[in-house]
Amino acid sequence: xxxxxxxxxxxxxxxxxxxxxxxxxxxxxxxxxxxxxxxxxxxxxxxxxxxxxxxxxxxxxxxxxxxxxxxxxxxxxxxxxxxxxxxxxxxxxxxxxxxxxxxxxxxxxxxxxxxxxxxxxxxxxxxxxxxxxxxxxxxxxxxxxxxxxxxxxxxxxxxxxxxxxxxxxxxxxxxxxxxxxxxxxxxxxxxxxxxxxxxxxxxxxxxxxxxxxxxxxxxxxxxxxxxxxxxxxxxxxxxxxxxxxxxxxxxxxxxxxxxxxxxxxxxxxxxxxxxxxxxxxxxxxxxxxxxxxxxxxxxxxxxxxxxxxxxxxxxxxxxxxxxxxxxxxxxxxxxxxxxxxxxxxxxxxxxxxxxxxxxxxxxxxxxxxxxxxxxxxxxxxxxxxxxxxxxxxxxxxxxxxxxxxxxxxxxxxxxxxxxxxxxxxxxxxxxxxxxxxxxxxxxxxxxxxxxxxxxxxxxxxxxxxxxxxxxxxxxxxxxxxxxxxxxxx
Amino acid sequence: xxxxxxxxxxxxxxxxxxxxxxxxxxxxxxxxxxxxxxxxxxxxxxxxxxxxxxxxxxxxxxxxxxxxxxxxxxxxxxxxxxxxxxxxxxxxxxxxxxxxxxxxxxxxxxxxxxxxxxxxxxxxxxxxxxxxx
Numbered sequence: 001x002x003x004x005x006x007x008x009x010x011x012x013x014x015x016x017x018x019x020x021x022x023x024x025x026x027x028x029x030x031x032x033x034x035x036x037x038x039x040x041x042x043x044x045x046x047x048x049x050x051x052x053x054x055x056x057x058x059x060x061x062x063x064x065x066x067x068x069x070x071x072x073x074x075x076x077x078x079x080x081x082x083x084x085x086x087x088x089x090x091x092x093x094x095x096x097x098x099x100x101x102x103x104x105x106x107x108x109x110x111x112x113x114x115x116x117x118x119x120x121x122x123x124x125x126x127x128x129x130x131x132x133x134x135x136x137x138x139x140x141x142x143x144x145x146x147x148x149x150x151x152x153x154x155x156x157x158x159x160x161x162x163x164x165x166x167x168x169x170x171x172x173x174x175x176x177x178x179x180x181x182x183x184x185x186x187x188x189x190x191x192x193x194x195x196x197x198x199x200x201x202x203x204x205x206x207x208x209x210x211x212x213x214x215x216x217x218x219x220x221x222x223x224x225x226x227x228x229x230x231x232x233x234x235x236x237x238x239x240x241x242x243x244x245x246x247x248x249x250x251x252x253x254x255x256x257x258x259x260x261x262x263x264x265x266x267x268x269x270x271x272x273x274x275x276x277x278x279x280x281x282x283x284x285x286x287x288x289x290x291x292x293x294x295x296x297x298x299x300x301x302x303x304x305x306x307x308x309x310x311x312x313x314x315x316x317x318x319x320x321x322x323x324x325x326x327x328x329x330x331x332x333x334x335x336x337x338x339x340x341x342x343x344x345x346x347x348x349x350x351x352x353x354x355x356x357x358x359x360x361x362x363x364x365x366x367x368x369x370x371x372x373x374x375x376x377x378x379x380x381x382x383x384x385x386x387x388x389x390x391x392x393x394x395x396x397x398x399x400x401x402x403x404x405x406x407x408x409x410x411x412x413x414x415x416x417x418x419x420x421x422x423x424x425x426x427x428x429x430x431x432x433x434x435x436x437x438x439x440x441x442x443x444x445x446x447x448x449x450x451x452x453x454x455x456x457x458x459x460x461x462x463x464x465x466x467x468x469x470x471x472x473x474x475x476x477x478x479x480x481x482x483x484x485x486x487x488x489x
Numbered sequence: 490x491x492x493x494x495x496x497x498x499x500x501x502x503x504x505x506x507x508x509x510x511x512x513x514x515x516x517x518x519x520x521x522x523x524x525x526x527x528x529x530x531x532x533x534x535x536x537x538x539x540x541x542x543x544x545x546x547x548x549x550x551x552x553x554x555x556x557x558x559x560x561x562x563x564x565x566x567x568x569x570x571x572x573x574x575x576x577x578x579x580x581x582x583x584x585x586x587x588x589x590x591x592x593x594x595x596x597x598x599x600x601x602x603x604x605x606x607x608x609x610x611x612x613x614x615x616x617x618x619x620x621x622x
Contacts, residue, residue, distance in 0.1 A: 393612075400620065
C-alpha cells in the first residue's frame with residue numbers, strides 16, 4: 001500500500017492539485033481531498049465498462065481485433081478521406097493534442113475541440129474585445145467580490161469556491177466558510193421557529209408572510225468577501241451566495257447592459273430589466289464599483305443562450321468599464337480538465353484555438369464554417385475521429401446522425417455513447433491516472449498530471465495510439481505518391 | 490381543470506449527479522438515473538397532473554423524449570424545465586448554431602405532457618431507436 005500526495009485531479013478546469021490517493025495492488029482504493037466527481041473517477045475508472053482491446057464493427061457488431069489491424073484500418077480511412085473531422089481533445093494531455101494537430105494536418109481535416117460546444121463563444125468574445133484576466137492565485141488572495149454568472153460551481157466545479165474564491169483563506173482576504181455555516185444554522189433555526197408557529201396556530205392557518213424589503217440583503221454590507229450569483233434558477237451555489245439575482249432566460253445581455261449604464265452613472269427609464277428591479281440593480285452596481293478587487297466567473301448560462309458570444313463580449317465590456325472605477329477581472333469556468341490546453345496547443349501549433357481547417361494545406365479558421373458542428377450539419381464530412389470526448393451523448397441528434405453516416409473512429413478509455421456508435425474503437429489509458437502528461441488549468445496555468453497506477457496490459461496512451469496512426473498514415477500517403485509517380489512516368 | 494400540455498422553456502446543463510455518473514461510466518446506473526430525468530416547477534407539475542418521479546414526454550421541433558419528472562427542490566421555476574446534459578437531452582436539443590458553431594442548448598421552446606405509461610429508454614435503447622446501432 002502506498003500513499004501518493006499532490007496528485008492533480010483530471011476532471012474539471014479547476015485541476016485541484018492537492019489530491020491524496022491510496023494505491024494498493026495497482027488500484028486506487030482511497031481518495032482524500034477530492035470532490036464527489038473526483039472520487040467517482042479515481043475509484044470508478046477501473047469499472048466493468050472499461051474497453052481493454054481494440055474493437056471493429058463487423059457484420060453490425062463491434063468485435064475485438066488486434067492493435068495493428070485497428071491502426072491500419074484507421075489510417076486507411078483517414079488517409080483516403082477528403083474532409084475528416086478530428087474532434088474532442090479536451091480530456092487528454094497536451095502532448096497527445098500536439099500529435100493530433102500533426103495528424104490533422106497530414107490528413108487535411110478539421111481539428112476541433114469541445115470548446116466549440118462549451119466556451120467557443122467566449123473565445124469569439126475575447127477575440128472581439130480582449131480580456132482582462134488573472135490567475136486563480138490572485139483571486140484567492142485578493143478578490144473581495146466574486147460573481148458567478150450563468151454557472152453553478154457547486155455542480156460542475158465543486159471545489160472552485162473552496163480552493164480559489166469565497167471559502168478559501170487568502171493572504172489578504174479571509175474565508176467566508178464560518179460565516180456561511182452560521183447563516184445556515186440561523187436559517188435552520190428560523191425554519192424550526194416558523195414550523196413551531198404553524199403547528200401552534202393550526203395547519204389551516206396560512207403560512208406567515210415574510211416581509212420583503214427592496215434592496216440588497218444585510219449580508220452585502222458585511223466586511224470581507226462577498227458572493228453574488230446570477231442565474232435563471234436558484235442553484236446550490238445561489239443558496240451559498242450573499243445575493244442571488246434571478247435573471248429571465250435569454251436576457252443576460254440586457255441585464256449586463258443595464259449594469260453598464262449604472263456603473264457609468266447613467267439612468268434607466270424602466271422599473272425592471274430582465275425581471276430584476278432597477279432598485280436592486282443600483283445596489284448591485286454600487287457593490288461592483290465599491291469593491292477592491294472583483295471577478296466575474298461565467299459559464300454556459302452565457303455561452304449557450306441567446307446572444308452567445310455577444311453575451312461574453314458585453315460581460316468583458318462591463319469589466320472594462322469597472323476597471324475605470326476599481327480593479328476587476330473576468331474568467332470563463334472551463335469544463336474539461338484540459339480544454340484550455342486544447343485551445344492553447346491548437347493556437348500555438350496552427351494559430352487558431354479551435355475549428356481549424358487544414359483541407360487546403362494550411363490552417364484556416366472561420367467559426368460557423370470550419371467548426372465541426374456546422375460541417376456535420378451541412379453533411380460535408382466523410383470520416384470522423386473522436387478522442388477523449390463523447391459527442392454521441394453531447395451533440396444534438398442531427399449532428400450525430402450525420403457523423404455515423406461515415407466511418408467513425410473513437411479513442412477513449414470507457415465505452416461511451418460514441419464508442420457504441422463507432423466503427424473502430426481504441427481503448428486508451430487514463431491520462432492523470434495511468435499516464436502522465438500536462439494539462440492547462442482554467443486560468444492557463446500548466447500543471448503536471450501524475451501516473452499513479454499501471455494501465456491494463458496492452459492498453460496504450462492517447463499519444464502512443466495517435467503516433468501509431470500518424471506513422472501509418474505517412475506510410476500509406478508516401479506509397480500512394482510513389483504509385484502515382486510510376487503511373488505518370 | 491388539468492391541462493394536458495404545457496409550453497415551457499428548455500434548459501440543459503450540469504448537475505453534480507450527472508458529473509459523478511459520467512465519471513463512473515456512461516453505461517452505469519448512476520449516469521442513467523442522473524441524466525434521464527427532468528427538473529420541473531412544483532406548480533407546473535400540479536397543473537399538468539404530473540406526480541414526482543413519474544414520466545413525462547418532452548417535445549421540441551427537433552424531437553421528443555420520455556423522461557422522469559422531478560420537482561425542482563430549491564425554488565419556483567415556473568415555465569422552465571431543466572434536463573442534465575446527456576443523450577436524452579440531446580435527443581431534443583436545437584442544433585441551430587447561429588453560424589458560430591454552438592448549438593442552442595439553453596433557452597429554447599418545448600412542450601411537456603404527462604406520459605405515465607411510457608418507458609424511459611436506457612442509453613443503449615435510445616441510441617438504437619435514434620441511430621439504429
